[in-house]
Amino acid sequence: MCRPQHFTVSYTINPWMEPANPTDTALAVRQWQTLYDAYLALGHEVELIDPIPGLPDMVYTANGGFLIDGVAYGAKFRFAERVPEGPAFMDWFRAHGFEVAEPESVNEGEGDFLLVGDVILAGSGFRSTDDSHRELSQIFGQEVVSLTLVDPRFYHLDTALAVLDPVEGPGGVEHANIAYLPNAFDERSQRILAERYPDAIRVSDADGAVFGLxxxxxxxxxxxxxxAKGFEAQLRARGYNPILIDLSELLLGGGGIKCCTLELRGRA
Known part of the structure; x- marks a missing residue:
């Protein structure tokens, strides 16, 4: 995670960002702190990367890379405003014992890559390229399933799909319990998700629009x-324990809970 002490909205690179609307950095920090404290209360270990002046979007650490088994595939951001974040995250990974795979293709890390069991779901359409999906497969040697996003409000995969709990399916077939917003994807991607995850939670547009996923x-x-009231009820019905945390100020930059969280899988 990265404390949003330099958070502001001074440019527009997604439909949520309106520089004319005032932002409250102190409020953003307080809301972020609530999320940080919640992770600790649940028993998770949280490590921090230092925020860099002039990089207000560093708080959205999910975009900084994608890590499995101690290997970090670095990010290569699409927009110039975020490009310096890529090397900063890769330097952090190296300093903390991860092997770094330098990216050749535009990709925005765990914003567009989600691990579901042994499968990597990979988003494209707005930020990460299809070439990055091939690069991802070569680096990790795992199946990569490409999904195309079509609604600019949901420009990263992690705004339209959530991994809830990988489980072992009937007959030993690996699948996972996910939730997603069908209308955020093209028809091909909707078919893939419906076939692979027939028991997935399908979230309403209303809950998707408040970054519920x-x-x-x-x-x-x-x-x-x-x-995300409807999603909360769906989760309870499936036996999950929803924990409600408001990151409304950080949503002004187009990010929420997952955006602020990069999972560090397996230190080298």
């Missing part, structure tokens, strides 16, 4: 926006 789950506790 930009959530974090440990397999039981799911941290979500308090405004």
């Amino acid at each position: 930009n959530s974090a789950s440990d397999g039981l506790n799911v941290i979500i926006s308090p405004r």
Whole structure:
């Protein structure tokens, strides 16, 4: 995670960002602190990367890379405003014992890459390129399933799909319990998700529009926006424990709970 002490909205690179609207950095820090404290209370270990002046979006650490088994595939951001974040995150990974795979293709890390069991779901359409999906497959040697996003409000995969709990399916077939917003994807991607995850939670447009799917789950506790009321009820019906945390100020930059959380899988 990265404390948002330099958070502001001074440019526009997604539909949520309106520089004319005032932002409250102190409020953003307080809301972020609530999320940080919640992770600690749940028993998770949280490491911090230092915020860099002039890089207000560093708080959205999910975009900084994608890590499996101690290997970090670095980010290569699409927009110039965020490009310096890529090397900063890769330097942090190296300093903390991770092997770094330098990116050749534009990709925005765990914003567009989500690990579901042994499968990597990979988003494209607005930020990460299809070439990055091939690069991802070569680096990790795992199946990569490409999904195309079509609604500019949901420009990263983690705004339209949440991994809730990987489980072992019938006959030993690996699948996972996910939630997603169907209308955020093209028809091909909708078919893929319906076939692979028939028991997935399909979230309403209303809950998607408040970044309800930009959530974090440990397999039981799911941290979500308090405004995603329908999704909260769906989670309870499936036996999950929703934890409601408001990151409304950070949503002004187009990010929520998952955006602020990069999972560090397996230190080298």
